[in-house]
Amino acid sequence: MSDAITAAHAFLAVMRRDLSIYLSYRTRLVSQALTSVFSLTLFYYVSRLVHVSGFKSPSSYFGFVVVGISMVGVMYSCFSIPELLRQELVAGTFDRLLLSPFGAVRSLLAMTLFPLLYSFIVAATTLGLGCVIFGLHLHWSTVPLSVPAMALALLAFLPFGLLFAALTVVVKQGSVGTSWVIALLSIVGGLYFPVSLLPDWVQTAAKLQPFTAATSVLRHLLVNSPIAEAAGASLLKLAIFAAVLVPASTFVLATAIRFGQRRGTIVEY
């Protein structure tokens, strides 16, 4: 029990470290807020052009896409983990994590906490700014349910970051493949437009990853967008993704680290 408490404190210490580093760059918060405002402005005026079936009004598309761009931020946070690892390798701090009793795998898992929590806050801020500045209508009766749904979504997304972190341990490049994967997932995840506009085979592919289900259910809960399948089915799908992929990706990450230790390349950067 005391070991579990000590480990929990170590997890929190990693998150506190990341928060301290984040706060040491004083303009980051302002920069992030401006990014959200400009993205909202861009899509607000794009939404004025939308007159297609599936959206009752430009405002309904705006609500659709605001949730989408919030999810893009979450997606970027997941895929920032390999780059964070790369920074640790370059700074030589990864050696410290690896040589600590807490260990590299748990440290890397802990390193996901701050980016994911931060992306959660940024998503909430973006939605808030959308309401205040652009008159976004949130479906307040189901908004509280979006919090546990988002937490489940983050768990389902996390393995993607861990798998790319494992790749980074091996190939020493933080951003290898992440840019095009994010672009691809933005398309098949239906972040900017409905998946129903895509070819049938792409729609099938869209069901094979958790981003589509997560975005769909969060849209339903936040802005009352119509949902193709029952919200419960989407949440179950996310739970299955998380239950299968979190242990699997953790195992792959541990294996990659062990591989680097055997080859001696773990200390290279």
Next chain:
Amino acid sequence: MTQRALEAPVHAATRDGAAPTSVVGRQKPEAVDAFPLEMTGVTKRWRKDLPPVLNQLDLALEPGTLTWVGGRNGAGKTTMLRIAAGLIEPEQGRAQVWGVTAQENRVRYQTLVSFLPAGDRGLYARLTVRRQLEFWARISMLPRAQVNGAIDRAIHDFDLDQLVDRRVDRMSMGQRQRLRIAMTFLPGPEIVLLDEPLTSLDAEGADLLLSAVEKVLDRDGVVLWCSPSGESLDLAFDASWIIDRGRLVPA
């Protein structure tokens, strides 16, 4: 440099010749009849077409001993320390702490061993000294009740009082080295591996380091000190070795 134990058994260091019987530490070793740190038949090569950097290297350190290993640049000192620390694995052979390898029990191994790598890396540039020490204490899995005491002790032992709120990227190289050394000793390790620890240190910093080394030896811990040539300080090494063609030979 004093070489007090060149007559000691080959590749082993002992202060009094007594068999290791007890160890003071956070985790009592299970196999007390084993060496605190032992490397047997360790072989490591970086490329198949090159000779091994370490070739069937043997080393055994007895409790309460300070050992120096030197050698030319690229001789394999850092590779030996990295294997001893559990950072990388040998192709052949074993590195074990009281009879157990890092692969067999990683948490126990890393709790007992602390490694100071060469250079000035391994610090978070944007964190203050106190934050850095707090972070290291936490991931060293120190019991909660011991964390603050260990941090205060590290600050005091390495004279970091004036620097506690200073960010690392605003510190001199010598101050950073002092912090790195403080982090190495903070968890109270039984086995300390030092790779060129005097880099950038002033005389005062070197004295603080030697004082910390003495404390480890006094509680029957071991210190393995690597540097290219003999240190100019008046260090009482119990054994001194040179890595030559991948093996240890008496200095």
